[in-house]
Amino acid sequence: MRVEFRKLVVFAVLLPAIFQTFPDDVLAELLNGDFEQSIEGMNFNTPADWNCVNYTAVVSSFFPNPTRGSYENWKINIEPNNPIKPFSGNSLLALSTGNLIEIEPMNADVWQDIYLDIGQSVIGVYFFGTCDYIPYSDYAYMELQSLDTPENPAIQVFYEAVDDPNIGSYGSTPGWMAFESPPIEDGQQGMYRIFIRVSDGLDHIYETYLLLDGMRVCTPPENGDVNVDCKVDLWDLALVSENWMLEAENPDIRFPYYADLDGDGIINSNEVDLINVNWLDGDFD
């Protein structure tokens, strides 16, 4: 009888702690990670379920339209009739820095607070492109900021900057790039802010853009996830077959960098091998 009473006490003590971990307005699930839902605005539509500052627009395609600057070194063939299309669904999120005028904002931010459990990662794709030049090194990043222990350094997910040799003046990433945050380790689980920023760095002029799509929180497979949906199955084989022997060198096509699992610039049997080794791994909830 005494033991039963102790159990009750433990339960009563734990209960408020559980509610504290999951407040009413925060779910343990990423909302609108595919940016298919938006809220109509005066100048542009912002993503539903995300907190936004400055230019954060849900669009059905993207083409740079800088006030000044240039996109002459972008690594994709881009024209008004050949814009960047969503990675998945019908829309993507575009963040932009300020343009010519001094009172323009220097940065654009989006964030969402979420509970991350052991083994979970934030995954998805991004594209970074700049109309600015070195030494005005605009940059963009995604990081996970612990809300339970704010003194802990943020977990970096990706970081791109104009002065990185892979980008350069008026440059870009070569296409949609996959990202995956380091999995949450035992003891790190808790509330996090998924924080994303694109910034002018030094001044207020010459736009830089960050595009995002296909974001989700899950327990990813070790490898083999060609289509970035957190599981290894027939859809990955289908994407490999669709892009069979496609090479990054070919300027006429947009190479699916996110699907090039071994990073050798070609979609071939290496990807099939990685799918086989990791077959049916991942998050099938």
Ligand SMILES: [Ca+2]
């Ligand atoms: Ca989408």
Ligand SMILES: [Ca+2]
């Ligand atoms: Ca700039």
Ligand SMILES: [Ca+2]
């Ligand atoms: Ca997959």
Ligand SMILES: [Ca+2]
């Ligand atoms: Ca490859």
